[in-house]
Amino acid sequence: MSFVGTPVRRKEDPALLSGRGRYADDLPTPAGTLHAQIIRSPHPHAEIVHIDAVAALAKDGVWTVITGEDIRKMSDPFLVVLKAPVHQWSLAVGRVRYVGEPVALVVAESRYLAEDAAELVNIEYRPLEAVVDPQAACAATAPLLHTEAKTNEISVRKFSYGDTKSAFERADARVALTVEFPRLSFTPMECYVVVAQYNAADDGYDVLANFQGPFSTHPVMARALRVPGPRLRLRIPPDSGGSFGIKLSVFPYIVLMALAARIAGRPVKWVEDRAEHLVAASSGPNRITGIEAAVTKDGRILGLRLDQLEDYGAFLRAPMPGPLYRMHGAITGAYDIANVDAVNRVVLTNKMPASLIRGFGGPQLYMALERLVQCIAVELGLDHLDVIRRNLVPAAKMPYRAAAGSLYDSGDYPRAVATAIGHGRLDDLKRRRDVARAAGRKYGIGFAAVVEPAMSNMGYLSTLLTADVREKAGPKNGAISMVTVNIDPLGAVSVTADSTMQGQGHETVLAQIVADQLGLQPDDINVVLEMDTAKDQWSIAAGTYSCRFTPGTAVAAHIAASRMADKLKDIGAKQLNVLPGDVELVAGKIRSRSNPDNAAPFGRVAGTSHWSPVMLPEGMAPALSETAQWAPELEPPSSDDRINTSLTYGFVFDMCGIEIDMLTYQVRVDRYVSMHDAGRILNPMIAEGQMRGAFAQGIAAALYEEYAYNDEGAFLTGTFADYLVPTVSEIPPVEMLHQETPSPLTPLGAKGLAEGNCMSVPACIANAIADALGVKDVQVPATPRRIHALMEGSGR
Amino acid sequence: MRRIDKDQRARIRLTLNGRALSAEAEPRMLLSDFLRHSLGATGTHVGCEHGVCGCCTVLIDGTAVRSCLTLAVQAEGRDVRTVESLAAADGTLNPLQRAFQNHHALQCGFCTPGILMSFTDYLARNPRPSEADIRDVLSGHLCRCTGYAGIVSALLEAAGYRQSSESGSKS
Ligand code: FES
Ligand code: FES
Numbered sequence: 007m008s009f010v011g012t013p014v015r016r017k018e019d020p021a022l023l024s025g026r027g028r029y030a031d032d033l034p035t036p037a038g039t040l041h042a043q044i045i046r047s048p049h050p051h052a053e054i055v056h057i058d059a060v061a062a063l064a065k066d067g068v069w070t071v072i073t074g075e076d077i078r079k080m081s082d083p084f085l086v087v088l089k090a091p092v093h094q095w096s097l098a099v100g101r102v103r104y105v106g107e108p109v110a111l112v113v114a115e116s117r118y119l120a121e122d123a124a125e126l127v128n129i130e131y132r133p134l135e136a137v138v139d140p141q142a143a144c145a146a147t148a149p150l151l152h153t154e155a156k157t158n159e160i161s162v163r164k165f166s167y168g169d170t171k172s173a174f175e176r177a178d179a180r181v182a183l184t185v186e187f188p189r190l191s192f193t194p195m196e197c198y199v200v201v202a203q204y205n206a207a208d209d210g211y212d213v214l215a216n217f218q219g220p221f222s223t224h225p226v227m228a229r230a231l232r233v234p235g236p237r238l239r240l241r242i243p244p245d246s247g248g249s250f251g252i253k254l255s256v257f258p259y260i261v262l263m264a265l266a267a268r269i270a271g272r273p274v275k276w277v278e279d280r281a282e283h284l285v286a287a288s289s290g291p292n293r294i295t296g297i298e299a300a301v302t303k304d305g306r307i308l309g310l311r312l313d314q315l316e317d318y319g320a321f322l323r324a325p326m327p328g329p330l331y332r333m334h335g336a337i338t339g340a341y342d343i344a345n346v347d348a349v350n351r352v353v354l355t356n357k358m359p360a361s362l363i364r365g366f367g368g369p370q371l372y373m374a375l376e377r378l379v380q381c382i383a384v385e386l387g388l389d390h391l392d393v394i395r396r397n398l399v400p401a402a403k404m405p406y407r408a409a410a411g412s413l414y415d416s417g418d419y420p421r422a423v424a425t426a427i428g429h430g431r432l433d434d435l436k437r438r439r440d441v442a443r444a445a446g447r448k449y450g451i452g453f454a455a456v457v458e459p460a461m462s463n464m465g466y467l468s469t470l471l472t473a474d475v476r477e478k479a480g481p482k483n484g485a486i487s488m489v490t491v492n493i494d495p496l497g498a499v500s501v502t503a504d505s506t507m508q509g510q511g512h513e514t515v516l517a518q519i520v521a522d523q524l525g526l527q528p529d530d531i532n533v534v535l536e537m538d539t540a541k542d543q544w545s546i547a548a549g550t551y552s553c554r555f556t557p558g559t560a561v562a563a564h565i566a567a568s569r570m571a572d573k574l575k576d577i578g579a580k581q582l583n584v585l586p587g588d589v590e591l592v593a594g595k596i597r598s599r600s601n602p603d604n605a606a607p608f609g610r611v612a613g614t615s616h617w618s619p620v621m622l623p624e625g626m627a628p629a630l631s632e633t634a635q636w637a638p639e640l641e642p643p644s645s646d647d648r649i650n651t652s653l654t655y656g657f658v659f660d661m662c663g664i665e666i667d668m669l670t671y672q673v674r675v676d677r678y679v680s681m682h683d684a685g686r687i688l689n690p691m692i693a694e695g696q697m698r699g700a701f702a703q704g705i706a707a708a709l710y711e712e713y714a715y716n717d718e719g720a721f722l723t724g725t726f727a728d729y730l731v732p733t734v735s736e737i738p739p740v741e742m743l744h745q746e747t748p749s750p751l752t753p754l755g756a757k758g759l760a761e762g763n764c765m766s767v768p769a770c771i772a773n774a775i776a777d778a779l780g781v782k783d784v785q786v787p788a789t790p791r792r793i794h795a796l797m798e799g800s801g802r
Numbered sequence: 803m804r805r806i807d808k809d810q811r812a813r814i815r816l817t818l819n820g821r822a823l824s825a826e827a828e829p830r831m832l833l834s835d836f837l838r839h840s841l842g843a844t845g846t847h848v849g850c851e852h853g854v855c856g857c858c859t860v861l862i863d864g865t866a867v868r869s870c871l872t873l874a875v876q877a878e879g880r881d882v883r884t885v886e887s888l889a890a891a892d893g894t895l896n897p898l899q900r901a902f903q904n905h906h907a908l909q910c911g912f913c914t915p916g917i918l919m920s921f922t923d924y925l926a927r928n929p930r931p932s933e934a935d936i937r938d939v940l941s942g943h944l945c946r947c948t949g950y951a952g953i954v955s956a957l958l959e960a961a962g963y964r965q966s967s968e969s970g971s972k973s
Contacts, residue, residue, distance in 0.1 A: 019903040022911030023895060025845015025885035029912070032844035118828065195849040195857055195912040195946055247847065247912030248946050280850040509910030509947050695906045695952060702949030726854035726944070733941040734950040 009518035010754070013691035014528050016514045018507075027245040028536075030199035030216040031277055039201065040069055042266055042276040043120035045110040045127055046286060047102035050136035050356040050719025051149065054100060054129065057110055062123040067115035069270045071127060074099040074109065080265055084258065085226045086322045087467050088161055091154035092354065094321040096230070096262035102131070103151050103320035104358050105721045106286030111262060113270045117277070136356035136719035140294060140317035143355045151320060151354045160322065161352040163470060165334075165647050167409040168345030170300075173309025177300030181382045184296050186785060187370040187768075189289045189317075189713040191363055192703050193731060194508070196247020197278035198256040198287065202263035204271075210237030211264040216246045218253040218506050219549010222464065224539060226324045230261045236540065238264070242506050244536040249508035250703070251362035251551060255288035255323070284724050289713050291329050291360035292317045295374035300345075305386055305393040309345035310338065312374065316350070319357040326360065327352045329367030331469050332462060332552065335412030335651035339375045340419055340455040341397040346409050350470075356719040364700065365764030366552055368456065369707060373786070376454045376769035380776055390773070391432075394455055395423060405750070411648030414457065414655045415757075416747045417683055423455070423659050426681035426743055435663045438676055448666040449676070450778025454770035455659050458684070459652030460553035460758025461485055463640035464546060466651040473645045483642035485653065486545040487558035490633040491520060491566045495616040497609025499524060500532040501566075504548035505559040507535045510760070511692040512555055516563045518689060519754075523567035524574070525591030526608065543633060553758025557654045558636065560688060561752045566634035573629035578611045580623050638751060654749045656684040658762035660770040666778055671790035671797070673709055673775060675738035680766070683745040684759035694742060696760040702737045704767025710736065712787050806875060816877045818843060819887035827874045834858045836874035837884060845885040845915050849944065856943035859916035860884050866923040885915035888922065898922065898960045907956035909947035917943050921957060931961055 021027055059071035074097040083093035093099075098109045110127055114120035135149040142148055143158040151158055174180065201214040211231060217223075217240065228238040240260070246253065259276060267274040278287065296313040316330045330350050338346055379397070383390040399406045401418040408414060435451050442449035465483035468476050476482075489503045501520055505512050513535060517528035524531075537544070547554065575589040578596035582589065582604050590599050596612075597605030614621055615628035622628060643649040662678040680701065687693045710730040714722040723729040748755025772784040781796050806812045806829050815824040818841055825840035832851075837843045837860065849857035851870045858870040861883040888896050895903065898918060908914045917940065924931070924939050931939075936957045945953065958964050 015903055016906065018911070019908060020889075020893065020895060020899075022908055022914060023885075023899040023902055023918070024889045024893070025843070025915055027845070027911055029844075029847075031838070118830070192946060195855060195910070195944065196847070197849075246910065247849075248910040250946070280852065280855075509908070509912075511909070691906050695909060695948060698949035698951050699909060699947050700949075703946075725852055726850055727852075731944050731946070733944065734937050734954065735941045737950050739951075 008522050009528055010522050010688050011686070012689070014514055014518050014689055016511050017517055017528065017533070018511065018513050028243055029196060029245045029247055030214060030243045033214065033243055035201055035275055036203060036273045039273040039275050040113050040115060040270055041117040041120050042263060042274050043112045043117065043124045044108045044282065045112065045124050045129065046282070047098065047105060047107040047109050049102055049131050049133055050105050051134040052102050052131035053134065054098060054102060054109065055132050056130040058128040061126040062112060065123050065126065067119045068123045069113045069272065072111040072113070072266055072269055073097065076269065077265060081230050081261065082232060084230050084323060086324055087470055088322055090160040092152045092160060092322055094323065096258045096265065104356050105719060106358055107320065108262065111266055113266055113274055138355055138357065138715050138717055138719050140292065140315055140353045140355055143353050151356065158354045159351055160354060161327070161470065163350045165348045165410065167648065170309040170311060170345040170347040173345040174300040177308050178303040179301050179386060180298055181301060181378065181385050182298035183378050183381050183782065184294065185374040185377050187293045187373050188786060189292045189357070190707055190711040191252055191287065191289050191713065192250035193283065194248030194250060194252055197280060197283045198253065198259055199277050200256065200259050200263040201273060201275045202267040203273040204264065204268035208237060209233065210239065212239045213260050213264055214241045214243060215256050215260050216253055217242055217256050217260065218249045218508060218551060220254065220325065220546065220551055221544050221548040222546035223254060223257050223324055227257055227261050231264055239538065239540040242537040246506065246508040250364040251366060252288050253508065254362045254551065280726065281724055284729055285721050286358050288361040288363070289358055290363035293370040295370070297374045297378050299378055299382055301382055301386065303386060305382055305388045305396050307341060307343050307397050310343055312337065312348040314348065314350050315353060317353050317355050317360070319355060319359040321359045322352065323359050323361055325467055327470065328362065328467060329370060331466050332367040332651060333371045333459065334466065334469055335410050335649045336408055336457050336459055336655065337371065337410045338408050339372060340399060340457050340657065342399045342403065343397070344409055357715055362551060364703060365761050368761060368765030369768055372454060372456050372765050372769045373772065377772055380773045381782060390453055394453055395420060398423065398455065411644065411650050412652065412655065413650045415749045415751045417657045418747055419455065419657050422657055422681050422683050422745050425745060426659050426661060426679055431679055432661065435661065435677060438663050442665055448668065448778045449663060450774040450776065451661065451663050452770045452774025452777060453661045454766045454773060456762060456766045458656040458658055458758060458762035458765065460656065461557040461653040462552045462554065463649065463651055465640070465642040466649055469643045469647060469649045473647065476643060481642035484637055484640045485547040485554065485558060487547065487554070487562040487636045488543045488545065488633060489559060489562035489566045490543065490631055491570045492631045493612045493615070493629060495613050497612035498532065499526065499530060500534060501563065502534050502542055503559050503563060504544045505535065505550045505555050506537060507550065510550065510555065510696065511689065515560060515688050515692060519560060519563045520567040523564070523571045526594060553760055556688060556756040556758055557749065557752050560756060561754055562634045562636040564754055565636055566632045569634065570629060570632040573626065574612055576623050576626060577614050577629060578606065580621065581606060581611060653751060654685065654757040656682065656757040656759060656762060658682050658766045660766040662770050662774050664771060664774040664778060666793060671793040673771065673788050673793060678738055678740040679743065680740055680763060681743040681745065682759060682762060683747050685749045685757035686746055686755035687744065688754065688756050693759055697742055697763055698740070700760055700763035701740050701767060702732060704763045705737055706732050707764070707786060708768040708771040709787050804878065814874050814878050816879065817881045819883055829873065829875055831874045832870055833872040833874045833877050834869040837869060843884050843886055847912050847915055849912065854944065856920065857913050857916040859919045861919055861923055864923065866920045885918055888918060901956040901959040905952045905956040905959065907948065907952040913943060913945040917953065921960065925960060933958060936961065
C-alpha cells in the first residue's frame with residue numbers, strides 16, 4: 007500500500023490547532039532585543055530635505071534613529087538583473103518615490119516606545135510631481151523616477167517566433183484588444199517579522215525572518231550587506247502564516263534590520279503591522295497588454311502579437327521583472343499557435359514596488375489571451391467554446407514545443423475540456439442562461455483554458471537580456487532541489503528539505519513519500535522544515551514559489567528515500583542472510599520477500615551504521631544520511647530567445663455562469679466548474695485545499711481586490727475596510743474535476759497545481775461578464791461601480 | 803472601579819485558561835499584545851490590529867471578543883480563554899479541533915485560533931445552527947489560504963451535521 011496518492015491527514019495540524027505553532031513572532035528573542043518602528047513616506051514623490059531626530063533621540067528608551075544616509079554608507083544597493091541605474095537601498099536615499107516607502111527607522115526598548123518616538127521625528131520633504139499611470143510614465147515629458155536612467159521605461163525587448171508577419175498577411179481577419187490587469191496582493195494573515203543580530207566577532211549577521219525564497223535573493227541581501235554569503239545566516243521559522251509570493255519581499259527589511267542591529271549594537275526585532283503591509287509590502291505588477299490575433303474565418307489562430315507593458319512601481323527588485331518573463335515560453339497558452347511576436351516593456355511609476363504574487367505573470371497573460379479568444383468568437387460570429395477547441399494543442403502533439411520555447415510535457419487538453427462540459431454541465435449552464443435571459447436578466451457564460459507551469463527554469467529571467475549579453479554573462483539555467491533523509495541511532499527517520507512552508511502541507515507530503523520508500527508510516531517520519539542557511543543544504547532555487555514543490559522538492563525526497571531504502575536493503579540482506587534482491591521494507595520491518603518470517607525490526611537494521619559500521623556490506627558508505635539533488639535538464643534561452651521557462655506544465659479549464667444583479671450591479675457567480683490536470687496527485691486532500699485556496703484568490707482578483715492609487719499617487723486602500731478580502735460569503739461554490747496525465751519528466755509524475763485557478767478565474771469571469779453584457783472592455787476587479795459604468799456606457 | 807494613571811504601569815491580574823496570572827502593563831497595552839508578549843500565550847494571533855480579520859479572537863468570561871480591540875486593563879479580574887485551552891492536557895484534540903483536521907480546514911493555521919474561539923463560544927450558545935448561521939458567524943473572519951470550503955465542512959461536522967470522518971476526507 008502506498009501513502010502517496012491518498013488523503014493522509016496533515017501532520018502539521020495538531021500543533022497549529024492547539025496554539026502551539028512556532029511562527030516568527032512566537033519564538034524567543036535574544037536578551038536585550040530592541041524594537042523597530044519604520045517611518046514611511048506620506049508622499050508619492052519628493053526630495054528628502056532634512057530629517058530632525060533630536061527630540062526622538064532625547065526620549066528615554068530610544069537607542070537610535072537611522073536614516074537613508076546611514077544606510078547608504080554601510081550598504082550597497084540591491085542587485086537587479088537589469089543593468090539600469092535604478093538604485094534601491096533598504097531606506098530611501100535622498101528621495102522618496104512611493105507612499106509608504108521607508109524613510110527612517112526608530113529603534114527603542116519597546117515597540118510602543120518606538121512608535122511614540124517616531125512621531126517626534128521631523129522630516130521635511132520637497133514634493134515632486136508623481137506619475138502613476140504606466141502609459142503616461144512612458145511619455146518623454148513624464149517626471150522621471152530615477153533621473154540617471156533618463157527614462158521610466160527601463161527595458162524594452164522584442165521577440166519574434168515563427169513568421170508572424172506572413173501569418174497576419176494570409177489571415178481572413180484580425181481581432182485586437184487592449185486589456186489591463188490591476189495591482190493586487192494576497193495579503194497573508196501573518197505580516198513580515200524580522201529579528202536581526204550582528205556578531206562583531208565574525209562581522210556577520212544572523213537573522214530570523216519569515217522569508218519564503220527564492221534563495222536567489224540571499225546573495226542579493228549578502229551583497230547589499232557587504233558580506234560573503236556565509237556571513238548572512240538566515241533562519242526561517244518552522245511555521246509561517248501564509249505567503250502566496252508576498253514573503254519574498256521581506257528581504258529589504260532583512261537587510262534594514264541587520265544594519266540596525268549593527269548600528270544599535272543590540273538585536274533588533276521588527277513586526278510589520280497591517281497598515282504597513284497594505285501600503286508597502288508588495289503587490290503584483292499591473293500590466294497593460296495590447297493583443298492581436300490573425301485568424302482564419304473559422305477561428306483558427308495563425309499568429310499573435312502582444313505588446314505587454316508591465317508596471318513595477320518605484321523600483322525593480324530581484325527577481326523582477328519575473329512576472330513578465332516567467333510565462334514567456336508558454337506565451338501562447340493552451341493553444342497551438344506557431345507564430346508570435348511580443349514586445350515586453352518594463353516601466354517604473356510612483357507606486358510600491360511590485361514583486362512575487364501567486365500566479366506570477368499567469369493572471370496577466372491569460373486575461374489578455376483568454377479575453378482575445380472570446381472576442382475572436384464574438385467578432386467572427388462563432389461559438390466561444392468552438393474557438394477554444396479548434397486551437398487547443400492536440401493530444402497527439404504531446405510533448406509539445408510551444409512557439410516561444412516551452413516544452414509541454416504531457417496532457418490531453420481536448421479530453422479535459424470534453425470531460426468538464428460533459429455530464430450535462432454545459433447544458434445546465436446554457437439552460438440557466440436561457441431561463442435568466444428569457445426573464446430579461448443579464449446572464450453570461452465564460453470559459454478559460456490555461457497552461458500552468460511549475461518549477462521555474464532559473465534561467466528564464468535572463469531572456470530579459472539580449473543573446474549577446476547573455477553570452478558574456480554565461481548561461482543560467484536549470485533548477486536544483488535538495489532533500490536529506492537521516493537515520494538516528496535507534497532507526498528513527500528525519501527529513502530536511504529546501505522548501506519553506508507557509509501552510510502547503512509539505513511536511514505531510516514529504517512524510518508520505520519517505521514512508522512509502524522505507525515501509526514506515528507517515529507518522530514515523532519527522533520532517534523539519536525550518537531552515538538555517540548556515541547549516542542546511544540549499545541552492546538559489548530553494549524556497550517555496552512557482553509551484554516548485556511537487557516537481558522539485560518532492561522528487562528529491564523520493565530519490566533520497568529510495569537511495570536510503572536500497573542501502574538498508576543491502577544491510578538487511580547481510581543480517582538476514584539473504585540476497586539483496588530478496589529484501590523488502592514493509593510495515594516497519596526489513597524482511598525477506600520469499601520468507602517473510604525472516605525479518606528484523608526496521609529500527610534495528612537502520613541503526614546499524616551508527617552502532618557497528620563493521621557490519622555493513624563490503625565497501626558501503628554508512629547509511630546515516632542521504633542527500634539527493636534533483637537537477638532535471640532545463641536549457642538556457644537559445645540564441646533566438648526560445649526558453650523552456652518551467653519543467654512541468656499542467657492544464658486548467660474553467661467554465662462558469664454569472665448573473666448581474668440589476669439593482670446592485672453585483673456579479674453573482676451562479677455555477678463554476680474547474681477542471682485540472684496536474685499529473686499525479688500526491689495527496690488529494692491537500693491538492694484540493696490548494697486549488698480551492700487559489701480559486702478564492704482568483705475570485706478576489708476578479709471581483710474584489712485592487713490596490714488603488716489616485717492620479718496624484720495617494721494610496722487609497724490602506725485598511726481591510728478599503729481593500730476587500732473576500733469572506734466566506736463572497737466565495738461561491740466550485741465543482742473541481744480532475745484528470746491525471748503524469749509528467750514523464752519526473753519520477754513522481756506530479757505537476758504544480760496551486761496557481762492555476764489564480765490564472766484562470768479572473769479571465770473566465772471577465773469572459774462571462776463580456777458575454778452577459780455584450781461588451782468588449784471588461785476591467786477587473788469587476789466591482790459594482792465598474793459594472794454600472796459598463797451598463798451605462800453600452801446603453802444596456 | 804480601579805483608577806490607573808495613563809502613564810503608569812499597573813499590574814493586571816486575570817485568569818488565563820484556568821490559571822491565575824498577572825503581569826505589568828501600560829494602560830494602553832492591547833490585550834492581544836499582553837497575552838502574547840507579557841503572558842507568553844502566543845497561540846492568539848494578530849492579523850490586522852483593526853478589528854477586521856478575527857485572528858485575535860479570545861473568550862472573556864465565555865464571550866468571543868477581538869483582543870486587538872480590547873485593552874489589557876479591560877480584562878482585569880476576568881476569565882480569559884485562548885486556543886491553548888481547547889485540547890486536553892495530553893494533547894488530545896477536542897471535537898471542534900478534530901473536525902478542522904478531518905476537513906483540511908486550515909493551511910497556514912494563522913487564522914485558525916480565532917475561528918476556533920469564535921465557534922467555541924457560538925456553538926456553546928447555539929448547538930444546532932443552520933449552515934447559513936455558521937456562514938454568517940464565519941464571515942467575521944478572514945482566511946487567505948483555504949477559500950473557506952474546508953472550514954465550513956468542519957463547522958458542519960462540529961455542529962453534528964456530518965459523521966466525523968477520521969480517515970481524512972474531502973469536503
Ligand atoms: S487582529 Fe484583531 S481583528 Fe484582526
Ligand atoms: S489557514 Fe492560512 S489564513 Fe486561514
